[in-house]
């Protein structure tokens with residue numbers, strides 16, 4: 001169907017927020033109208049966001065939201081990102097080019113502002129590649145069969161001098177941000193959590209209405225340092241013969257030391273009545289299964305693309321990260337969106353820094369901007385993409401060379417959904 005020019009795509013005015021919110025709910029197949037309480041919470045939560053709507057005869061029929069975010073690149077430096085969320089087009093107006101109009105406007109504005117990348121968590125795989133996004137992190141969920149794990153059921157707390165304690169929501173708001181900032185400095189793929197994030201997580205700001213308090217626990221090292229925190233809920237179930245068969249569902253678990261990570265998983269697997277632990281989304285190379293004497297007790301129940309990245313500035317993106325090997329490579333980057341395509345020489349030094357400059361030299365590896373995003377955080381392999389026909393070697397061995405430069409010893413991880 002041809003796009004209709006009479007549908008107005010524009011920023012959402014103050015008085016149009018309720019209409020925009022109704023369209024958002026409708027697009028996500030939720031009850032269209034929100035309570036006054038939820039509406040006010042969302043108004044507050046989205047106050048710093050760029051809200052765009054498509055309006056047909058005065059009614060909002062499509063929604064789009066973006067906001068300033070920081071994404072940790074390989075090596076720990078954060079780059080300014082344009083985070084995209086709340087993307088919906090009403091079922092009555094689909095496939096007329098509304099998403100494309102909203103996305104192109106938003107990416108052009110992000111480029112203009114100087115954001116290095118745009119990010120999103122995609123509802124469905126096929127939607128965003130056409131705009132230059134590529135899957136840049138993978139999420140993996142494990143389901144742990146605790147009785148099969150081989151863990152000693154007599155465990156009574158960490159043996160390294162550290163301790164695990166419960167926290168109340170207000171303590172989480174106090175201790176959580178600093179811990180998370182430490183995680184951001186060491187883990188590529190992590191995005192920042194602002195104060196509103198912590199308010200939403202701990203029930204102060206209820207953008208989905210009903211809120212049930214989860215459990216929070218903290219790991220402190222022997223010297224009293226906060227090194228890890230977990231939030232989880234319990235699914236209560238008892239078998240017919242009066243056997244407790246409860247499940248821990250981890251909402252999030254962050255740790256900045258292996259000791260904290262080990263202690264928190266060990267703790268979750270030691271709670272009386274609990275026979276199953278569902279890990280929530282982790283990096284595919286998470287340490288979790290290796291902590292169990294019988295690693296097969298942790299079965300992978302989900303593995304899928306997670307954070308999608310759209311590189312808006314190849315030079316700044318490649319110079320923001322570090323490299324585990326020295327070397328150089330000429331990349332021919334095609335950007336059908338016209339934002340940052342070109343031929344670039346990437347040069348990585350012994351000290352781990354990289355420089356990227358436009359060049360006329362012959363290309364060694366040709367790829368689309370979305371493929372570069374998949375390689376940029378170190379999650380994907382250029383050799384694998386070449387075998388799949390997604391990148392092309394202009395010089396034999398260039399994909400291997402790209403992997404030597406771009407891959408990382410640990411995979412990136414984005415713990416959040418936004």
Ligand SMILES: CC(=O)SCCNC(=O)CCNC(=O)[C@H](O)C(C)(C)COP(=O)(O)OP(=O)(O)OC[C@H]1O[C@@H](n2cnc3c(N)ncnc32)[C@H](O)[C@@H]1OP(=O)(O)O
Pocket residue numbers: 027028084085086087088089090093094095096097098099100101120121122123124126127130
């Ligand atoms: C970051 C987030 O918020 S993720 C959440 C995304 N939202 C949803 O999934 C909610 C339900 N779906 C929707 O609201 C809509 O169908 C959207 C937003 C996915 C697409 O909006 P539309 O306005 O229909 O997309 P638009 O007409 O601009 O389509 C652009 C192109 O994408 C394709 N496309 C759009 N949606 C999909 C899809 N779900 N699967 C495959 N292709 C798709 C179209 O066919 C079109 O292809 P073309 O460029 O080859 O012609």
